[in-house]
Amino acid sequence: MRRTHSCCRLGADDAGSEVVLMGWVQRRRDHGGVIFVDLRDREGITQVVFNPEFNPAVHDKAQSIRNEFVIGVRGKVVRRLEGMANPNLKTGEIEVMADELRILNRAQPPVFQIEDNAEVSESIRLKHRHLDLRRPTLQKNIILRHRIAAAARRFLDENGFLEIETPFLTRSTPEGARDYLVPSRVNPGQFYALPQSPQLFKQLLMIAGFDRYYQIARCFRDEDLRADRQPEFTQIDMEMSFVGEQDIMCIAERLVQTIFSQVLEKNLPAPFPQLTYEEAMARYGLDKPDTRFGLELKEISDIVKDSGFKVFADVVKKGGIVKALNAKGCIDLSRKEIDDMAGFVSVYKARGLAWVKVREDSWQSPIAKYFSEAEKQALAERVDMAPGDLVFFVADQPRITNDALGHLRNFLGEKLGLIDHSAYNFLWVTHFPLMEYDEEEKRFQALHHPFTAPLEEDYGKLETDPLNVRSRAYDMVLNGSEIGGGSIRVHQRELQEKLFSALGMSPETYEEKFGFLLSALDSGAPPHGGIAFGFDRLVMILAGQNSIRDIIAFPKTQKAACLLTNAPADVSPAQLEELSLRIRKQ
RNA sequence: GGGGGUGUAGUUCAGUUCGGUUAGAACGCCGGCCUGUCACGCCGGAGGUCGCGAGUUCGAGUCUCGUCGCUCCCGCCA
Numbered sequence: 001m002r003r004t005h006s007c008c009r010l011g012a013d014d015a016g017s018e019v020v021l022m023g024w025v026q027r028r029r030d031h032g033g034v035i036f037v038d039l040r041d042r043e044g045i046t047q048v049v050f051n052p053e054f055n056p057a058v059h060d061k062a063q064s065i066r067n068e069f070v071i072g073v074r075g076k077v078v079r080r081l082e083g084m085a086n087p088n089l090k091t092g093e094i095e096v097m098a099d100e101l102r103i104l105n106r107a108q109p110p111v112f113q114i115e116d117n118a119e120v121s122e123s124i125r126l127k128h129r130h131l132d133l134r135r136p137t138l139q140k141n142i143i144l145r146h147r148i149a150a151a152a153r154r155f156l157d158e159n160g161f162l163e164i165e166t167p168f169l170t171r172s173t174p175e176g177a178r179d180y181l182v183p184s185r186v187n188p189g190q191f192y193a194l195p196q197s198p199q200l201f202k203q204l205l206m207i208a209g210f211d212r213y214y215q216i217a218r219c220f221r222d223e224d225l226r227a228d229r230q231p232e233f234t235q236i237d238m239e240m241s242f243v244g245e246q247d248i249m250c251i252a253e254r255l256v257q258t259i260f261s262q263v264l265e266k267n268l269p270a271p272f273p274q275l276t277y278e279e280a281m282a283r284y285g286l287d288k289p290d291t292r293f294g295l296e297l298k299e300i301s302d303i304v305k306d307s308g309f310k311v312f313a314d315v316v317k318k319g320g321i322v323k324a325l326n327a328k329g330c331i332d333l334s335r336k337e338i339d340d341m342a343g344f345v346s347v348y349k350a351r352g353l354a355w356v357k358v359r360e361d362s363w364q365s366p367i368a369k370y371f372s373e374a375e376k377q378a379l380a381e382r383v384d385m386a387p388g389d390l391v392f393f394v395a396d397q398p399r400i401t402n403d404a405l406g407h408l409r410n411f412l413g414e415k416l417g418l419i420d421h422s423a424y425n426f427l428w429v430t431h432f433p434l435m436e437y438d439e440e441e442k443r444f445q446a447l448h449h450p451f452t453a454p455l456e457e458d459y460g461k462l463e464t465d466p467l468n469v470r471s472r473a474y475d476m477v478l479n480g481s482e483i484g485g486g487s488i489r490v491h492q493r494e495l496q497e498k499l500f501s502a503l504g505m506s507p508e509t510y511e512e513k514f515g516f517l518l519s520a521l522d523s524g525a526p527p528h529g530g531i532a533f534g535f536d537r538l539v540m541i542l543a544g545q546n547s548i549r550d551i552i553a554f555p556k557t558q559k560a561a562c563l564l565t566n567a568p569a570d571v572s573p574a575q576l577e578e579l580s581l582r583i584r585k586q
Numbered sequence: 587g588g589g590g591g592u593g594u595a596g597u598u599c600a601g602u603u604c605g606g607u608u609a610g611a612a613c614g615c616c617g618g619c620c621u622g623u624c625a626c627g628c629c630g631g632a633g634g635u636c637g638c639g640a641g642u643u644c645g646a647g648u649c650u651c652g653u654c655g656c657u658c659c660c661g662c663c664a
Contacts, residue, residue, distance in 0.1 A: 027624075029622095029624065029626055029627095030620085030623095030626090031620060031621055031622070031623065031626075031627090032619065032620035032621070033620075033621030033622090034621045034623080035623095036622075036623055036624065036626085038624070045624095047623085047624065049622085049623095051621075051622095052621080053621085066615095067615095080622090081622080084623085084624095086624055088624080089624075092624085109596070109614070109615055110596090110597095110614090111596060112596080112614090113613075113614065115625095117625095118597070118598070118613080119597095119598065121592090121597090121598085121656070121657090122656060122657065123593095123656045124596095124597080124656095126656085175664050176664040177662085177663050177664075178662085178663085196663095196664080197664090199664090222663095223662055223663040224587095224661085224662060224663075225663095226658085226659080226663085227658070227659090229663070347589085347659070347660060348660080349660085446664050447664070448664060449664040451664095452664090547657095557655085557656065557657085558656075558658090559656085561655095563655095563656090
């Protein structure tokens with residue numbers, strides 16, 4: 001018995017032909033006489049009929065069929081009688097009259113039903129992932145993931161990019177995320193690190209003269225998980241020589257456009273809007289703004305800096321800022337809802353959430369009495385107050401104010417139904433600061449990574465005013481998610497050393513950790529830059545899923561465990577011995 | 587590391603407020619009946635370490651403490 005068709009390809013035109021179908025039993029309906037079986041494969045479902053009058057022996061055999069049995073059926077495609085077609089089924093106009101049945105494998109009743117509309121707890125799904133993956137949504141997600149990857153490969157190949165693999169076993173470098181370490185057996189006491197990204201290798205490939213590189217690369221970061229973060233994840237990683245920001249942004253846009261047209265059959269307008277980091281922070285409070293709705297933030301520090309409301313005035317005097325968010329028409333939000341939002345912003349360390357309900361002729365607000373008429377007038381103008389509005393204020397250090405109101409803005413956009421969930425709003429955020437100050441470690445840290453080139457016009461500030469040096473980095477943002485990021489790299493040794501120094505590394509340290517890069521830069525490195533897409537996040541958004549686990553075949557739990565295989569797990573003393581490792585007793 | 591949610595039949599849940607006889611429902615499963623269903627229908631049945639461990643109590647699914655899993659978020663993630 002050889003399969004002739006998949007379970008969704010049959011239609012009225014096939015009536016009369018003999019076919020062999022193979023698949024899983026989705027459901028069996030036994031009417032005592034005739035038995036119906038919905039046969040499922042990855043393409044769809046076809047109804048198979050076992051009729052005792054047509055073939056008694058096969059009908060008899062079909063009695064033993066149960067859900068998720070794997071069967072092969074030979075039979076004739078027949079048009080269903082008038083009124084018996086099933087419009088919910090792609091193949092609903094026909095059915096297959098079974099003339100031969102092979103039970104290829106029996107199956108225990110599945111732990112949960114193989115259908116989309118039975119919500120099953122995540123741990124049970126992950127433990128029986130092979131069953132979970134049989135459900136239509138997950139099948140669709142994984143297939144979509146493949147099609148996006150395939151479209152990306154085609155596009156990059158057609159545009160002269162070479163797919164080149166880079167090592168998984170590499171060396172741990174300072175900066176960045178916590179590394180996953182792999183002990184070396186032949187070098188006792190020494191460790192490889194799994195790559196957080198192929199960053200340095202792709203730069204070396206540019207230096208080697210390959211000009212255009214790409215890789216759909218697995219990356220590893222030993223940090224805590226989130227709904228959109230896994231410890232191992234996939235990047236579409238690209239790098240190009242002899243280019244500037246706009247070249248890379250352009251090809252990245254074309255890549256995304258290609259994915260949209262080939263996979264989603266959607267036309268995506270380009271070029272995408274570009275926003276500087278500074279502007280993004282000013283208007284949205286976040287470096288990955290969701291531009292599917294308005295509700296922009298307005299800074300009001302200048303208006304309130306001398307006001308009678310000490311909380312605001314003091315914050316401004318201490319270098320903080322005060323910003324407002326006008327929830328247009330939301331005057332009817334209850335006190336409890338407003339309290340909930342105060343709780344919401346406290347998560348981001350904001351110390352309070354002030355608010356004003358704008359009535360026809362007055363402000364209803366705990367803080368109204370502190371402001372002069374002139375100040376009220378100025379505020380009303382700045383944030384475009386109209387009767388019926390509810391305006392929120394946060395006063396704090398700039399980072400906290402922006403973070404709190406930026407997230408509150410997203411929260412309100414969702415809560416108030418302002419978001420068009422069918423929209424795909426892409427934009428670029430550019431000119432990120434090159435570094436930030438790490439309060440805990442008391443030193444400067446690269447915002448992107450330490451190989452990002454500073455903006456040439458800011459070179460002068462590298463030593464005097466490093467926090468105000470802008471970089472040649474850019475992020476691609478889709479619907480409030482960072483889905484890609486890259487930069488023009490440093491390609492000259494002198495500048496790279498200067499950056500390492502600015503980041504607090506001694507020459508001995510950077511020589512030891514990055515000597516190979518420095519000497520490569522010294523060997524004729526072309527100007528180059530690139531970008532890496534968070535492939536999982538991109539697929540997640542395009543699949544309309546809320547969890548990255550739903551677009552990864554075998555994801556890990558929040559504790560970074562695989563419930564299917566029970567990894568991680570203990571290893572034998574002999575294995576540890578070979579690796580010269582000893583587990584510390586707790 | 588911290589905060590929130592959650593854990594009861596194979597699965598999804600109710601029961602927990604205010605402790606009390608035999609822990610329920612739906613779906614699934616098993617058996618019987620049924621020749622046109624497609625969430626087939628009807629009848630019958632089996633199925634429980636109430637996550638785990640202590641404690642309080644005459645008595646704990648229910649109260650207390652601890653612990654574990656899953657999950658969302660903060661920190662973290664160049």
